[in-house]
Amino acid sequence: MGKDTLNKLTTTIINTPSDYARASREIEKSVSLKNINICFLSSYTSEVLNPYIIVELAKNGYKGSLYYAPFNQFEQEIYNPDSGLYLFDPDIVLIHSRIEDSHQNLMMRFAKYSDDELQEISEDIINRHKKMLDGLRNKSDAKIIVINFGNAQMTEDCFTSSPVIQSQRTYIQNLNRSLLELSNKLTSCYVIDYQQLFDHIGLNNCIDPKLFYMARIPFNSSAQIEFGKIISRTIFAIYSSPAKCIVLDLDNTLWGGVIGEDGISGIQLSDEYPGNVFKTFQRAILGLRDQGVLLAIASKNNINDVFDVFEKHTDCLLKKSDFSSIQIHWENKASSIEKISQELNISLDSIVFFDDSPFERDWVRKQLPSVKVIEVPKNPMNYLKALNESKFFDRLIVTNEDRIRADIYQQEQQRKSALNxxxxxxxxxxxxxxxxxxxxxxxxxxxxxxxxxxxxxxxxxxxxxxxxxxxxxxxxxxxxxxxxxxxxxxxxxxxxxxxxxxxxxxxxxxxxxxxxxxxxxxxxxxxxxxxxxxxxxxxxxxxxxxxxxxxxxxxxxxxxxxxxxxxxxxxxxxxxxxxxxxxxxxxxxxxxxxxxxx
Amino acid sequence: MIDDMKLKEVISNVLGVSIEEINDDSSPDNIEKWDSLSHINLVMALESEFKVELSPEDAMDMLSVKLIRMILEDVLKD
CATH class of the missing domain: 3.40.630.30 (Gcn5-related N-acetyltransferase (GNAT))
Incomplete structure (x- = not known):
């Protein structure tokens, strides 16, 4: 049943509240998805998020069972060892105290406060969170997700470049910085940036006044769907490990055109359209490398043509030394990926394949089903979006070892050549x-x-x-x-x-x-x-x-x-x-x- | 006119009762799962499926299937 549920979820379109409600009921009946107990503590009616969290988690193979504490019962749930929270024995506790709910004047009448008063309020807010997080950590091993503070939805002054709004936003940012420092000190405690929700769909498109005034629901149904996605993506990242390596094609992937036909001066790679699309994509790939993802090439090309681009093309941001493994020849790409996996000593299921050719993607999918193949869009302007939406590289922490990993593999190659x-x-x-x-x-x-x-x-x-x-x-x-x-x-x-x-x-x-x-x-x-x-x-x-x-x-x-x-x-x-x-x-x-x- | 099948389908999806159990007289009084939270969920689902915007008063008055149909037809007429 679990497999069927999962297949159905990925093949049917689910995008209205009614679709989500039906799908979440089907998921609740499924037996083989992996269960996660999630406790949600919030300052509003968070139950409405239920179908969205359940469906989005199920797309990644998890079945969420949720317990919603009565709204605004943070301390009561955390400090009482017999509370619903502890009876539920959660794997994850979500904490969302909206600043709009706890400090209405701070959000709507910001201008009335002196600097000293603001400082005092900020200390109060952070101290309260510190006590809640410490209290929870002392009583439970559950993973904790704190949702931080977003920009004000309703203020007395709607002119966004006014000095009042600017200092209010800076104030919120500083609160968020303190909250992040606080949670970094605890084991298994993560922060969701609430502002993401408004960045995705717009501050003004998030609210339905009727829902807010009638039922204490601070977002409309499209914002609920988006927030369900954000929460589930974070939970998924906690339970999965990021891919270790991305295997890239070259022609029409890292540059426009075909190097063997167009030559080094003919390929599209520059600061002007369309070359800037590929240059930007290269910069994003370097961004993955900075976070510890190994880069590799699987390309059907003449190796000297390619090395020429790396060495001589001034707009080619990626250099030969950025790649931990290079397979450039006319053999099939599945065998290239197998060689990369052996050379880097990593398993096939930790490799992501990115290639503009549907033929190559199909071939790799069939030959090596455990390799993660990204469905690359036809338009190169959408490459970045596809990379991001794949979620394969989501990571919640970046350690020092992550930052220097690619360099370490490069040293290893020098060692191997010394071995020869x-x-x-x-x-x-x-x-x-x-x-x-x-x-x-x-x-x-x-x-x-x-x-x-x-x-x-x-x-x-x-x-x-x-x-x-x-x-x-x-x-x-x-x-x-x-x-x-x-x-x-x-x-x-x-x-x-x-x-x-x-x-x-x-x-x-x-x-x-x-x-x-x-x-x-x-x-x-x-x-x-x-x-x-x-x-x-x-x-x-x-x-x-x-x-x-x-x-x-x-x-x-x-x-x-x-x-x-x-x-x-x-x-x-x-x-x-x-x-x-x-x-x-x-x-x-x-x-x-x-x-x-x- | 409101598509009656579509209306029943939305109610069935949101409240988790089978379509056969739903008739014109269905209301929070005779469907146990139709509590205040699922009522809000139902209002959001109806707005999205029938592409309408309901006022708080409309939302509060939708206390049976018959009333839902009447209010939706009324709003769609305007």
Whole structure:
């Protein structure tokens, strides 16, 4: 039933309140969509959003079950441990206290306030949110989504460039900045920018006075549909990981025309129409790279023609070095994508394919169904919109590792070409001048540790997806959460490894989780990590160490990991392995420098 | 004239009752799911399906299927 519901949703047009009402009832009957419990705390009648949130979530494979607290009952729901909120046991709590509802004068009579009064009100608002968020976080592990403050819908002065309106907008922006800082300090707390709704459909097109005055509903039905989409998109982004790589075609995708026919001076790429359409698209692609998306090329072309464009065309923003993998030849694009996936060590389902040719898109869809293919519009002016609406690259946080990821892959290519010139693997590794740093998790590193746990599939012994809340509990119960970072002559890779150790009984420890990012496999860093684990545990007077291996479809690479390091199997399935710490040691390679970050 | 099938379909979609259960005398008194929130939802759905704008008074007076039809016909006439 779930599959049918999903198919029906993607093939039928749903755009009126009546369509949404019918579709949401069908979804409520479905059994196989993944359930998410969502609690909505708001200062208005948020129940009207129900069909829109349910239908938009179902399009992404989720079934939302919603509990709407009575309006304006924020504190009552959060501070009372027996409230409807906690009885409902939500996975997600949405908090939306509209400033128009809590501070009517601030929105409609802004000019009457002195600077001091404004400052005081702002502190009040932020303090209230801080207390609510802290209160909620202390009692629940639910993910929290706060909806921030939008510009005033009704003011005494409608002339938008007046100084009063300008200072009111600045005031709201400052409130939003404080709110964002507040939520960044909490684990799993995200902010939706309420202004998005008005940006999408216009401040004046959002309200139906009848609904507001009769039923405390601050938006009309088209704004409700749009808001349902915004909320669902954020929830979806919380539960899914962004695609890792975009594979791009060249002719009529990154520039207009065909390089093999039109030549370097004939292709469309400039600051004037139509070349500026492609130049803008290139800039957006670089924007994806800045957020950690790897760029790759799959093009049927003569490679020298293409490199000429990258080197000599002054309006070509993308350079050869921006791409982590380049497949330019006359073979089919499905095999190009497979090669890219192997070269970058990423799975096919984390790759997005963008090509203007319907033929190529169909071919890839049929050959490699797990690759995400964007339906590219005919008009290049709509490329950006298609990229954005695909949602494949939505991410709620950008870590430092995300910002430098593409550079790291580029360094890896330099390493590989150095490998081709080296005499032996040991010489090569010695020449890399590897430095490994190991430390205990703290407030700064925990986000990256959680990220690695959630997305590492290959070099991962148990694939346990611990959240940061789980990690904090493990540490509180006496366990150890270690991170490993590594650097070499080509650059710093950042944090690339995690190990979690727990004492199961007196002087006996278990490696609950151990993983390494695939880009540093094959340098014996895993051996160093294991050896350091042994040393750290000897410091705790441990006598026995157990390793655990849980096989998955993707972690074949570590099936013999414990065997290779002289652990003894303890069961027929080879899932648990034992090392006697009094008798055995792990021999470390001597070419890696180890630093403890204590 | 109001398309009667379309009217019943909208009411059925919004209130979650089958089309057969809906007749001219259907009202908040005999359809349990027709509460104040679904009434608002119904008003929004009717506005969108029949491309009309209803006043608060129209919305409040729509207290049976018969009355809904009358008010819609009245508004569409203007």
């Amino acid at each position: 010139n080296s005499v032996s693997i040991d010489d090569f590794l010695r020449d890399l001048k590897l430095v490994v740093k190991i430390g205990n998790s703290d407030d700064v590193t925990i986000t990256r540790i959680e990220q690695l746990l959630s997305k590492t599939n290959q070099f991962n012994l148990t694939t346990k997806r611990h959240s940061s809340a789980d990690l904090i509990k493990i540490i509180r119960d006496g366990g150890k959460v270690l991170w490993l970072s590594c650097a070499d002559r080509y650059g710093d890779n950042g944090i690339v490894g995690v190990a979690i150790l727990v004492e199961t009984k007196h002087r006996t420890w278990l490696i609950d989780s151990m993983l390494l990012s695939c880009r540093v496999i094959g340098r014996k860093i895993e051996t160093v990590l294991l050896a350091e684990i042994v040393e750290i545990l000897r410091g705790e007077n441990a006598e026995e160490l157990y390793g655990h291996y849980i096989p998955t479809k993707k972690n074949q690479i570590v099936s013999n990991f414990y065997k290779q390091h002289n652990f003894q199997s303890t069961d027929k399935k080879n899932n648990f392995w034992r090392l006697n710490l009094k008798e055995s040691s792990i021999i470390k390679p001597n070419y890696i420098e180890i630093v403890r970050n204590d």
